[in-house]
Amino acid sequence: MDNLHLDQHISQQFNTDLEELKTQLLEMGGVVEQQIIDAVKAIENADGSLAEKVLITEDEIDKREVQLDEQATMVLARRQPAASDLRMVMAVIKVTRDLERMGDEAQKIAKMAIALNEDGEAPRGYVELRHLGTSVQKMVNATLDAFARFDVNTAVQVAHDDRNVDREYKTAMRELVTYMMEDPRSISRVMNIMWALRSLERIGDHARNIAEHIIYLVKGLDVRHTPVKEIERQIQDA
Known part of the structure; x- marks a missing residue:
């Protein structure tokens, strides 16, 4: 585990401010995590x-x-932070944005749940939804844990997991498109499942974004749009 050593300050209030930002962020993350779980359920x-x-x-x-x-x-x-302190504040701002967008995607899934409840269950797609939902929920939980502990190794694992989620999503979509071609009557209901799957895939993307913010926070490396193997190489060289 990589521990980020934030600068020590003459002002104890500065330390308190940074710790409060971290605490509030993790609380928001917990709410978002539960929202995703509830939406899939x-x-x-x-x-x-x-x-x-x-x-x-x-x-x-x-x-x-x-x-x-x-x-x-x-x-x-007020504090005009520098070095690791500045990265901490900037990471909070960026992670907050990704968490809010995760919440937006969970809201979309909930709307699909309401539509399916009104129009009748879809004939296919629930197994795929459950599997993808479980994978994405684990990613979100891991990113929050990585942020809490400033853990670069876990952040890199989340980036690996995002590739697996992308593959799982594409496979599920191909199967559901094939099914709809065979049974056109199912299209509207199966499409609701497909939109929910799309939202889950997007949540996975935001979890990877957070993982990249953590790597920047701890190592000072900007690894956006960087393949996972290259991220691992840069971390080893840092």
């Missing part, structure tokens, strides 16, 4: 009430995003 169980809960929770996530942005901006303005 809402489709699997045709649970309209649970889907509505996800929609309501999205308002809380939006408020948390605004609050964290305001807190981070105040730290930048």
Whole structure:
């Protein structure tokens, strides 16, 4: 595990400000993680009430995003941080944005759950949804854990996992397209599942983004749009 040693400050309040940013971010991440879990369950169980809960929770996530942005901006303005402190604040701002977008995707999944509850279950796609949902939920949990511990190794593993999620998503989509061609009557309902799968894939992308922010935070390396093997090489050389 790579531990980030934030600069020590004469002002104890500065240390408190940074720790508060981290705590608030992880709390927001926990809310988003549960939102994703609930959204997938809402489709699997045709649970309209649970889907509505996800929609309501999205308002809380939006408020948390605004609050964290305001807190981070105040730290930048008051403390003018440098080096690892500056990377910490910038990482919080970027991770917050990705978490909010995860929440948006969970909201889309919940809307698909409501549509399926009203129009009738889809004949196919639930197994694929469950598998992809489990994979993505593990990625989100791992990124939050990596941020909490400033763990670069876990962040790199999330980048690996994102490639597996992409492959799993493409396979599921091909199978569902084939099924719809064989049974055109199923198209509208299966499309709801496909849109949910798409949202899960996007959540996986945001989890990888967060993993890249963690690597930047700890190592000072910008690894956006970089293949995983190259990321591992750069970390070893850093």
